[in-house]
Amino acid sequence: MTANLILAIAGKDWRLFWADRRAAALAFVVPVVLASAFGLVFARPTADSGAPQLPVAIVVEDDGPFARAVADELLASPRLRAVEMTRAAAEAAVADRRPGVAIVLSVGFQKAAEWGVDRPAVEILHHPTTAAERQWAEGVLTETVMRKLARDRFGDGTPVEPPFRAEATSVAGAAGGFDSYTHSFCGMTLQYLLFWGMESGLLLLRERRRGAWVRVRAAPVPLAAVLAGKALATAGLALLMVAVTFGVGRVAFGVTAAGSWVGFALLALAGCGLAAATGLLVAAVGGTEARARSVSILVILGVSMLGGLWVPAFLLPEWVRDAALALPTTWAMRGLDRVTWQGRGLAEALPYVGAVTAFAAAFLALAVWRLTADERRRAAGLGC
């Protein structure tokens, strides 16, 4: 009997969602569009797509043969995408971060060929935000000069390779390494699950102000069944959103779970539960619809950014990453990263599934407690 009541409430909310077909379609289209855009913006070369090249400007102010030879080697280096230009042009380009670094072989650089005590200066011009690139350029320059000096001193037959062989292994990635599209589709889907949860909460707030709510409350239906029906509808539609978003991502951008599909499915279910609990929480603590909307948007955008839903969490400062452990989005995103582009198995996904489920359960408990108390107050003539 209660199951039928829950299904009746869920069915009604399902119909209300589809009643405005354009709005319903947008709920599916917007996350796909945003995920595609974010994926494109944050696309990075991976281990299999060749060594990355640092864009750099080369300025040659010394007219000696050593400076010329070094500049030519830098321009030919497979680790750089180097372009030679004048100092003025290089300064303007670096200020605009196109590229972010310039190597200036200043007048007197020829002295470097003598490898004496009097070492000439090499200027590295860089944009304020490209400290890492500056060090990268400095390293390539040092390597190039040292090889050149070794050949000049000991002849062309001298081995110039380092006395070791570096083998790189990505410890947090599947064979394909980081995939910006997979990350973006996970992040944007999670964010829009929360937005959908918020919308369903606002729908409940709106409904409680309508006469239809009085009729629902006058019917022989326990409040728990009403709330369960609402949560079921929200979670069901959220699951459909996940399926559609990832389906499009898979077909259009090859988004996939390189690790455990079961782990992915469990995380998706936990995320849908989180959306449903968020919806009820919005209705429980939101107050008026306008207030709930404003606060919810702010909170959802905040937890999305801090949880690494927009940009990979490894790009965020360490203290932010530590603080973000208090957010459900962080756990959901990390779990999805594990089972998708990092290629991890079910066992590694389970703690994240547990954490997201725990957050959802806590939100749900708080929401049900508040809504039940509020309904009691209303029935006693104490509420609005």
Add this chain to the structure above:
Amino acid sequence: MTAALRLQAVRARYGDRVAVAGLTLDVAAGEVVALIGPNGSGKSTTLAVAAGVLTPVAGSVSACGIDRAADPHGFAAKVGLVPQDGATYDELTAAQNLEFFGRLYGLGGRELRRRVARGLSRVGLTDRAHDRVGTLSGGLRQRVNLAAALLHDPAVLLLDEPTAALDPASRDAALADLARLRDEGHAVLFTTHHTDEAELACDRVAVLDAGRLVACGKPGDVLRPRGREVLYAHLRMPVPRFLEKSLRRELAGVAELEVTGNRLRLAADTAENLGRALARVLAEGLDLDGYRSPGSSIIRGVSSEKVRQ
């Protein structure tokens, strides 16, 4: 008659304000009772208590002998509520609304489909079953509202101002619905501001003031002294305040004039005086859409133009 709905010494409040103070009222099966009174008199609160959506701080409410406090779900199954406005989902069709509310009362499958079809037919909406409620007129929406309350065939029907915001034709249809519901054996309790509705459609009238029942009885006894002739009319255009005052002065000693919104009420000692007062009102150019006299219980539906001719 056995009471289908029984309110006993009900006391209800909103916050610190006492909205209903010790109300006792019975409504029998096959009886229509109107709750009448000024704004804030406790009409809607009484209905909310009777529907079980507001818990009284004292007293008891029962439907067909089922006490609301002891068995709230059993009580709810016996009661049908027609809230004042927007008590359906505008985004859903009339049929979808009825299906949803029917499911809340445990209906399902073939029985639900049968009752939805019957409900729509009962309120004359079979051909609009698949129209969204938001696209229907106010009168038709109110009919969907009524059909939703009747789906589970409740013994007690509660209507909160069922004719508010309806045009005269829809209002007449709504009042006719009440008479039909009474004939079908429902106990009907409804709230209204309009004494003409109470006089025309009810078996009894309960007058509330400041949450207390100040009078209860047959409409003719409660709403007008014996022997008084009364006429109600619907105004097509609002009456300017000065004109209302001037008419009232002119009619003093002949008839009493009362204007509430777009309703006009004339009361006189004799039918002759009432006719004279009506003629005077029409002569002043007041545009009456129709008028009715509960004494004869005949809805004449005569327009001002016809009367002038």
